[in-house]
Amino acid sequence: MATMITEECINCGACEPECPNVAIYANGAGWELNGEQHAAISADFYYIVPEKCTECVGHFDKEQCAAVCPVDCCVPDPNHVESEEELFARAKALHPTREFPELSAETSHFRKVG
Amino acid sequence: MVQVLLTLLQISCSRLIFPLFFLILLPMNLVQFERGIDHFNRGYFFEAHDILEDIWRETTGPDRLFLQGLIQVSVGFYHLFNQNYKGAVSQFTKGLTKLEPYKPSHRKVELAVFSERVLGFREQAERGLVGAVLNPDESSVPKIIYLTS
Numbered sequence: 001m002a003t004m005i006t007e008e009c010i011n012c013g014a015c016e017p018e019c020p021n022v023a024i025y026a027n028g029a030g031w032e033l034n035g036e037q038h039a040a041i042s043a044d045f046y047y048i049v050p051e052k053c054t055e056c057v058g059h060f061d062k063e064q065c066a067a068v069c070p071v072d073c074c075v076p077d078p079n080h081v082e083s084e085e086e087l088f089a090r091a092k093a094l095h096p097t098r099e100f101p102e103l104s105a106e107t108s109h110f111r112k113v114g
Numbered sequence: 115m116v117q118v119l120l121t122l123l124q125i126s127c128s129r130l131i132f133p134l135f136f137l138i139l140l141p142m143n144l145v146q147f148e149r150g151i152d153h154f155n156r157g158y159f160f161e162a163h164d165i166l167e168d169i170w171r172e173t174t175g176p177d178r179l180f181l182q183g184l185i186q187v188s189v190g191f192y193h194l195f196n197q198n199y200k201g202a203v204s205q206f207t208k209g210l211t212k213l214e215p216y217k218p219s220h221r222k223v224e225l226a227v228f229s230e231r232v233l234g235f236r237e238q239a240e241r242g243l244v245g246a247v248l249n250p251d252e253s254s255v256p257k258i259i260y261l262t263s
Contacts, residue, residue: 008201010163010189014171070167070185072208 002053003063004077009045015065015074016046021094023052024065050080057084057108058091058100084110143169147181151223154184155257159192180220183212184258187232194235194250199242206236222260231256 005015005024016024024046025031031038031049041047048065055076056063066074082090084103092100105111150165163185170181186209193201210229218226235250242248 006201006204007198008189008193008204010160010192012164012167014167068171070163070170070182071189071205072186 002050002077002080002082003048003055003065003074004050004080005042005046005048005065006073006075007045008071008073010071011045012070013046014068014070018064018068019048019053020056020059020064021052021054021091023049023054025049048074048077050077052090052094053080054087054091054094055082055109057087057103057110058095059107061106061112062109084108143172150184151258154188157252157255159188159195163188163192177221179212180216183209183216185209186212190232190239191235191255194239194242194248195252197242197248199239199248202239203236203243206232206239210236219261224259224261228256228258 011027013026016026018024025040027045027047028040028043030040031052033049033051038049041049063074066072088100088103088108092098101107103111105113146165146169150162150169153159153165154162166181166185166188170178170185173181186205188209190202190205190209193199193205210232213225213229216225217229218224235255238248238250
């Protein structure tokens, strides 16, 4: 599932620069995908665009937003449940010029043991 | 002045002095910690969270969760006084859970009574969540105090 930011967010902005997919936007700011502009999803706090979130699959072993969030408000979004395969396909689509190595425990939280 | 600082940095980077350089930096973090506590005690909860967050980012080891617990309690009060009761309940709960293993005190910071009193504010926020009209008293927010003995 995609990661979401809850209303506990204090708008510190720590998560935004950590996202490898540029899926995190400040409250009120519109988001962009493939050159198309979209209206802000949240006016009150930072938000994650589900269409751009890969739960860091393809990049890191854990969600980077959650790792840096001091208030633990970057959590799995129950309304956007997705498989590792779907998320990896999205990562490739978002970064068409990048060559992704095969997924491992270092690049997918699905493969972490324990 | 810049030259003096550069020279000091060069000296500090030598093998012998390098560990001392870090020892000199250590009290800086404690000073920042006390600044964060001072902001909390004066009711500047957002600023307190901000200062403590900067320290938290650089901290590893046993102090990390202690700091995060205090950050989350600070954010809980910030949300409470901004009528974000859902956020307040959640942050108080997370913060108190993190502080629990450090009770009754950590780094001479009293936590047992403090946690009990924060719990009272969490109960207030829970009432706000189900529609009660709240008027939380900012002056009764517990202070973070240092134990003397």
